[in-house]
Amino acid sequence: MARIFNMMFWRKLIPGLWLACLAMWAQAQVGEEELKASFVLSFARFVTWPAEALKANPGELVFCLLGNKGALYDALSDKQGKQAQQLTVRFRHVARGDNLRACQVLVFADSEVEQSETVLRRLAGQPVLTINGTGRFLEAGGNIGLFTENDKLRFDINRAAARANGLEISSQLLRLARTVKQ
Numbered sequence: 001m002a003r004i005f006n007m008m009f010w011r012k013l014i015p016g017l018w019l020a021c022l023a024m025w026a027q028a029q030v031g032e033e034e035l036k037a038s039f040v041l042s043f044a045r046f047v048t049w050p051a052e053a054l055k056a057n058p059g060e061l062v063f064c065l066l067g068n069k070g071a072l073y074d075a076l077s078d079k080q081g082k083q084a085q086q087l088t089v090r091f092r093h094v095a096r097g098d099n100l101r102a103c104q105v106l107v108f109a110d111s112e113v114e115q116s117e118t119v120l121r122r123l124a125g126q127p128v129l130t131i132n133g134t135g136r137f138l139e140a141g142g143n144i145g146l147f148t149e150n151d152k153l154r155f156d157i158n159r160a161a162a163r164a165n166g167l168e169i170s171s172q173l174l175r176l177a178r179t180v181k182q
Helices: 004-043 071-077 112-121 159-164 171-176
Strands: 060-066 087-094 107-108 129-132 144-149 153-157
Touching: 004 060, 004 071, 004 107, 004 129, 004 144, 004 153, 060 071, 071 087, 107 112, 107 153, 112 129, 153 159
Parallel strands: 060 087, 060 107, 107 129, 129 144
Antiparallel strands: 144 153
C-alpha cells in the first residue's frame, strides 16, 4: 500500500513541480521585458529631439514597437500616459510598411532582427531614437543596443548614429553605457 501511495505521490508531484518551474520561468521572462520597457522610458528622458520632430504630436512622445506582439509589447504599452521630458508617452504597435518617422522612439522586437538594417537605412537622418539588443544593430546605424549580459540588463550607445539622426544623448546616459561608439 505504501508503495502504491509513493508512486501516486510522485506521479502528481513531478508534473506539479514542472508546472511551478514553468510558471517561475515565465514570470522571470515577463519581469525582464518590464525592465526593458522601463529602460526604454528612461532612455527617452535623457535624449533631446529637434523641436521640429515634436511638432507632429504636440505634448506627446510617441513610442513604437516594430515586430511581434508579446511580453515586450505589453510592458511598453503599460508606459502609455507616463511622462518623459514633460511630454506624455503614447504607444503604438507598427509594421515595416507604416510611417515609422511618426515615432520618436522605435523599439525593434527580436522578430525584426533580419529587417533592422533595411529599416535603419529608411530612417537615416530622421529624428527617431532606435533601440534593439541583437546582432549588428549598432553597426547598422541603430542608436541604443539593450541586451542581457550575465543576468544583468546592459546597453551600448552609437552616439554618432544618434547625432546623424539629429538626436543628442545626455552625458549622464553616456556615462552609464557599457560602451559608446563616437
